[in-house]
Amino acid sequence: MELFNYFRSSASYRVRIALALKGLDYDYRAVHLAKNEQFDPAYASASMSKLVPLLRDGDALVSQSMAIIEYLDETHPEPPLLPADALGRAQVRALAQDIACEIHPLNNLRVLRYLGKDLGLDEDTKNRWYRHWVEGGLEVVEQRLKAHAGQFCHGDTPGLADCVLVPQIFNAKRFDCRLDHVPEVMRVFGNCMALDAFAKTQPSACPDAE
Amino acid sequence: MELFNYFRSSASYRVRIALALKGLDYDYRAVHLAKNEQFDPAYASASMSKLVPLLRDGDALVSQSMAIIEYLDETHPEPPLLPADALGRAQVRALAQDIACEIHPLNNLRVLRYLGKDLGLDEDTKNRWYRHWVEGGLEVVEQRLKAHAGQFCHGDTPGLADCVLVPQIFNAKRFDCRLDHVPEVMRVFGNCMALDAFAKTQPSACPDAE
Structure with missing residues (x-):
């Protein structure tokens, strides 16, 4: 997996925590927001929103931090990040x-x-x-x-x-x-x-x- | 179920649609935001956020429209509001x-x-x-x-x-x-x-x- 993110982005940090809680390895791809790298055509096209974070998992691209965390929880259920009830x-x-x-x-x-x-x-x-x-x-x-x-x-x-x-x-x-x-x-x-x-x-x- | 909501609140409307798609009956409880009824002590205490919508299901109180819709989807699975994959x-x-x-x-x-x-x-x-x-x-x-x-x-x-x-x-x-x-x-x-x-x-x- 690859995580496109920015050290200071709090939405990015949410996903980094989830990946760490799950013990999942990933490649860290920096997108420097203050330098406007989110507007680079390749990233803008992949993300559509020009926002971080963005997770690439094989061919799949997933955006929005809470959606990414639920995706990780469904594809890698242990340890669970949501209660059972x-x-x-x-x-x-x-x-x-x-x-x-x-x-x-x-x-x-x-x-x-x-x-x-x-x-x-x-x-x-x-x-x-x-x-x-x-x-x-x-x-x-x-x-x-x-x-x-x-x-x-x-x-x-x-x-x-x-x-x-x-x-x-x-x-x-x-x-x-x-x-x-x-x-x-x-x-x-x-x-x-x-x-x-x-x-x-x-x-x-x-x-x-x- | 009771839905505390306001006709003009778009977050409330999200939940009304979900309830209708599921064919679920509920009591409509109006909270008039423009008249500041969300600050009435009883509602403020129940909602904590002083925001609408708020769903009461038996003893359970659920806030935040997307969380409410996922709750309805889990407790009343048909028809599903999320894909299976x-x-x-x-x-x-x-x-x-x-x-x-x-x-x-x-x-x-x-x-x-x-x-x-x-x-x-x-x-x-x-x-x-x-x-x-x-x-x-x-x-x-x-x-x-x-x-x-x-x-x-x-x-x-x-x-x-x-x-x-x-x-x-x-x-x-x-x-x-x-x-x-x-x-x-x-x-x-x-x-x-x-x-x-x-x-x-x-x-x-x-x-x-x-």
């Missing part, structure tokens, strides 16, 4: 989507570029925007973890929701977001980071890290 | 996420409110923002449909991706977005709207429609 699966997917649909989309590179270049907002206003969605969004995650978490987001083994949560915390730290209001989030984050699958795939450990 | 499932999920993670989050009510109230942007600038993400995002969907679509987003039966696509087109029309650049999208949209499951659950057909 329908309600548990729904809770884990909903938690992942609370981050991937409510927090992250507002704060990725192309949105920050639009806020700056097209809307002319200054750095302070952009940072306020960023923190607003992260800090408020994590309050929702905090409530869900208080209701359902074990050692990890759901029970005592890491799964899909942890793959999505941890990269969001890296982003939050990078933009100096408040995190003292979400102790459950930070407890789970700490438990995750004690595992190699999370620690050894973090942005600073990537081959393309700067 | 892992790659097909990944393509359908990725297409749904191209809309639910890349287009819709930038344009929902709370984001438009922030752009207006907190950033002080005028209506024209807000509409330009809205159209930018919808029109560009649908170009990606168009390419994916050219590669994979049948009569519907994936093959010749409607599924998860169609549940997510159709409400996005309703939003696009409401905000006068360009749609002539995405003929495949509009072909699939037309095929969907010919079915009762899509037509009879549309915003204007809801009990709380204005």
Whole structure:
């Protein structure tokens, strides 16, 4: 398998964690977003969206980080990244989507570029925007973890929701977001980071890290 | 089952379509977002996110529209809303996420409110923002449909991706977005709207429609 990704992309980091939890080998293909390599014709054509990550598995191309992780979970079932019961699966997917649909989309590179270049907002206003969605969004995650978490987001083994949560915390730290209001989030984050699958795939450990 | 939702919420409409495709009965519970009913303490506490939709199934509460639809697909498997093969499932999920993670989050009510109230942007600038993400995002969907679509987003039966696509087109029309650049999208949209499951659950057909 090949993973087209970028060290600083949190959606990419989600998939790196999942691959590591599964113990799967892959070739790391760097796509430097800040240098606009996602617009190179070959990558743009393969990805269609000009976004990372993109997984190549034989002839198959799979995009969108949560879809990639579910694909890996279906094609390499052990260890499972989703619970066995329908309600548990729904809770884990909903938690992942609370981050991937409510927090992250507002704060990725192309949105920050639009806020700056097209809307002319200054750095302070952009940072306020960023923190607003992260800090408020994590309050929702905090409530869900208080209701359902074990050692990890759901029970005592890491799964899909942890793959999505941890990269969001890296982003939050990078933009100096408040995190003292979400102790459950930070407890789970700490438990995750004690595992190699999370620690050894973090942005600073990537081959393309700067 | 009870569905807490709002006629104009496109995430709510996704779930109404899925319930209709499955032929499932439910009690329609209106949560009027424009009147801020999502902040009522009972609803805020049940949903945690103060967002719609929210499905109550017996004692279980499930949030996040895509998680709800997968939950319905697992608990009521016929007719299936996802293909049987892992790659097909990944393509359908990725297409749904191209809309639910890349287009819709930038344009929902709370984001438009922030752009207006907190950033002080005028209506024209807000509409330009809205159209930018919808029109560009649908170009990606168009390419994916050219590669994979049948009569519907994936093959010749409607599924998860169609549940997510159709409400996005309703939003696009409401905000006068360009749609002539995405003929495949509009072909699939037309095929969907010919079915009762899509037509009879549309915003204007809801009990709380204005």
